Amino acid sequence: MASKSTVTTLTIFFFFFFIFISIEPKVVQSQQTSTVDSECTGRWIHIRTLPSRFNLDLLSTCNRYPITDDLCPYLANHGLGPTTHTRTRSWYRTDPLLLELIFHRRILEYPCLTPDPDLASAVYLPYYAGIDSLRYLYGPDLNSSADHGSDLLEFLTRDQPEIWSRRSGHDHFLVMARPAWDFSQPLTVDPPVWGTSFLERPEFFNLTALTLESRFWPWQEQAVPYPTSFHPHSLPFLESWIRRVRRSRRTSLMLFAGGGGTSTSPNIRRSIRLECTSANATESDNNNKICDFVDCSNGICEHDPIRFMRPMLQSSFCLQPPGDTPTRKATFDGIIAGCIPVFFEDQTAKMQYGWHLPESEFTEFSVTIPKEDVVFRGVRIQDVLMSIPKEEVARMRERVIEMMPRVMYRRHGASMGLMNKKDAVDIAIDGVLDKIKSRVLF
Numbered sequence: 001m002a003s004k005s006t007v008t009t010l011t012i013f014f015f016f017f018f019i020f021i022s023i024e025p026k027v028v029q030s031q032q033t034s035t036v037d038s039e040c041t042g043r044w045i046h047i048r049t050l051p052s053r054f055n056l057d058l059l060s061t062c063n064r065y066p067i068t069d070d071l072c073p074y075l076a077n078h079g080l081g082p083t084t085h086t087r088t089r090s091w092y093r094t095d096p097l098l099l100e101l102i103f104h105r106r107i108l109e110y111p112c113l114t115p116d117p118d119l120a121s122a123v124y125l126p127y128y129a130g131i132d133s134l135r136y137l138y139g140p141d142l143n144s145s146a147d148h149g150s151d152l153l154e155f156l157t158r159d160q161p162e163i164w165s166r167r168s169g170h171d172h173f174l175v176m177a178r179p180a181w182d183f184s185q186p187l188t189v190d191p192p193v194w195g196t197s198f199l200e201r202p203e204f205f206n207l208t209a210l211t212l213e214s215r216f217w218p219w220q221e222q223a224v225p226y227p228t229s230f231h232p233h234s235l236p237f238l239e240s241w242i243r244r245v246r247r248s249r250r251t252s253l254m255l256f257a258g259g260g261g262t263s264t265s266p267n268i269r270r271s272i273r274l275e276c277t278s279a280n281a282t283e284s285d286n287n288n289k290i291c292d293f294v295d296c297s298n299g300i301c302e303h304d305p306i307r308f309m310r311p312m313l314q315s316s317f318c319l320q321p322p323g324d325t326p327t328r329k330a331t332f333d334g335i336i337a338g339c340i341p342v343f344f345e346d347q348t349a350k351m352q353y354g355w356h357l358p359e360s361e362f363t364e365f366s367v368t369i370p371k372e373d374v375v376f377r378g379v380r381i382q383d384v385l386m387s388i389p390k391e392e393v394a395r396m397r398e399r400v401i402e403m404m405p406r407v408m409y410r411r412h413g414a415s416m417g418l419m420n421k422k423d424a425v426d427i428a429i430d431g432v433l434d435k436i437k438s439r440v441l442f
């Protein structure tokens with residue numbers, strides 16, 4: 001008799017299989033029967049048809065690797081996850097590793113799709129690279145991680161090879177829902193170290209990879225925001241949330257939501273914890289706090305936005321120190337809460353998310369305090385933040401609120417009013433098209 005877990009996995013797989021089968025032909029048909037809109041000139045995208053082993057089949061492995069979280073519960077709602085409670089239509093328990101699925105579902109609604117690759121300015125590969133990488137990172141193919149991508153490359157160069165070869169892959173793009181470092185193991189390393197070698201394969205140097213974190217120097221990748229738990233489906237729901245953010249009483253100067261900082265060696269997270277502990281021990285105003293701390297150790301906040309969203313709504317500034325890698329999902333959670341981000345190195349966001357958080361505007365919506373000043377030179381974070389005039393804080397918060405639609409992933413099937421506001425997917429597509437246009441002469 002099949003186990004409950006196996007039955008659940010198969011149910012999820014067949015659910016997504018029939019949903020995608022029912023959606024994609026409708027999108028293609030609508031493009032075939034419509035007059036070419038002038039707004040789509042130079043913006044046509046062709047979705048490459050891949051065998052299901054490159055996407056939908058991979059969803060059946062959602063609970064195969066015990067060392068990672070069971071992803072099966074978070075496949076609901078096309079990767080947005082289950083709702084946080086029964087009455088909400090905007091808040092979900094989203095796992096960032098399912099961005100590939102979220103993006104795939106959303107791009108099916110893109111208004112400039114074409115079934116003809118010769119008309120396309122870009123070709124989207126619906127390959128769930130991050131999910132497929134789990135078998136190389138944690139599973140049976142651990143010692144074969146240099147092979148990651150070989151099956152995909154074989155298909156692209158064998159099935160309608162002219163699509164891939166006409167521009168040597170320059171017009172192809174895909175989403176990889178992990179930091180780029182996880183796909184950057186040198187091909188020559190023996191024995192293998194952490195990661196796969198997908199992005200190190202010379203054949204893939206020309207394609208554009210949308211990752212959760214980039215390596216700064218390779219030209220083939222671009223970081224896009226981590227998905228938060230907020231996915232509104234209509235403009236009134238977004239506007240209602242923005243009103244709540246604006247009227248929220250900010251009773252705490254600064255907040256750190258995260259883990260780490262418990263080691264004895266000097267590091268920015270340790271300095272933050274020590275400063276928060278000291279500030280809370282000496283403050284006398286019971287109505288206002290200098291520092292709030294939400295302990296998210298061991299991933300307890302990962303699928304539970306209720307733990308940190310209320311404290312973020314009550315704080316003026318959200319501290320965003322680097323951790324195992326420079327970037328943080330909490331950066332975007334804080335923006336959704338209207339909490340002004342405080343960065344300690346440029347690699348956390350400024351050098352990463354240029355499409356969504358323009359580098360030239362960073363000082364308008366964020367604060368940067370070099371981590372070396374805090375850890376080794378005795379600079380207190382609270383002193384820096386308290387020195388900012390209240391009028392400037394209010395102006396910065398308003399800019400954060402203005403940035404909110406740019407970093408959120410609205411729900412698929414959203415209302416026309418909300419679709420008129422560009423979200424993270426829309427901006428990523430614009431960036432991809434511009435990047436390809438700068439490389440390719442059509």
